[in-house]
Amino acid sequence: MAYGTHEVLGGVDLDVAAGEVVCLLGPNGAGKTTTLEVLEGFRVPSAGEVAVLGQDPARADDAWRARVGVVLQSWRDHSRWTPRRLLEGLGGYYAPYAVPGRPRPLPADELLGLVGLRAQADQRLGTLSGGQRRRLDVAVGIVGRPDVLFLDEPTAGLDPRGRHDVHELVHRLCDLEGTTVLLTTHDLAEAERLSDRILVLAGGRIVADGSPDALAREVAATSEVRWSRGGERFVHATDDATGFVRGLLAQHGDVEDLEVRRASLEDTYLEMVRRHEQPGAVPPARGVEVVR
């Protein structure tokens, strides 16, 4: 995918299975939104092949569109409408595409409850807070009970309760409705919590693809062991935390505050991006360090 002469995506090759929740991570400008837009049919790629639910998104028909839900990074509707009217109006377009086992649309009242907007159901859109507007965006994305849902930073600007509600909603859609979800986020805890699989995009290429655990193992078999002795704090990186801790305890009877920490998704992500940006760079040296 190129914008003019600027190639933005150059190595995006992926398959997503039905019912999977896949998260796209990557630095600002990596090409996450562009990838989603190509899959949504909103951008025509300059080269390559794309199929979503068996069709080329750029040429797909209305029946295909009715099976796809989209939450864009930001969206605005007429400020005098209300959440209930908007959802009822949009929902009407999906009704002809109901199939056995998948009634369409989701009733507006149910949706408003799911995204925590019951109290604002009849309030003008122009008066919603940023987080309330984001909840409505999510409701708009799922009003047609999609088979595939694209979420571009769905929880940006939401308070912790709103974030929790969206996470519950995604779990519910996957578990009860078998929805396939592709989302982007900069919240690594969210990615870890929601995804079956994580893709790291950097410089328009997929530089990592796997479950959060698998990625952590790929980047760092090492764990970090921290402890204190005689008022001093120590840290040591090791591939064999159990063996190291056994040795440590056998050697010293006064070890306190012992902690073993595996690589977090944040460590993994930062390392993946670092490897992409500085190929061949030497990772930090290991050894026992005193932490002041």
Ligand SMILES: Nc1ncnc2c1ncn2[C@@H]1O[C@H](COP(=O)(O)OP(=O)(O)OP(=O)(O)O)[C@@H](O)[C@H]1O
């Ligand atoms: N309409 C456009 N015209 C030209 N260049 C664009 C356009 N949209 C995006 N780009 C460029 O394409 C690259 C990828 O942008 P994109 O929005 O896909 O990144 P992103 O990974 O979603 O970033 P962010 O995390 O900041 O949302 C960036 O360098 C951006 O400047």
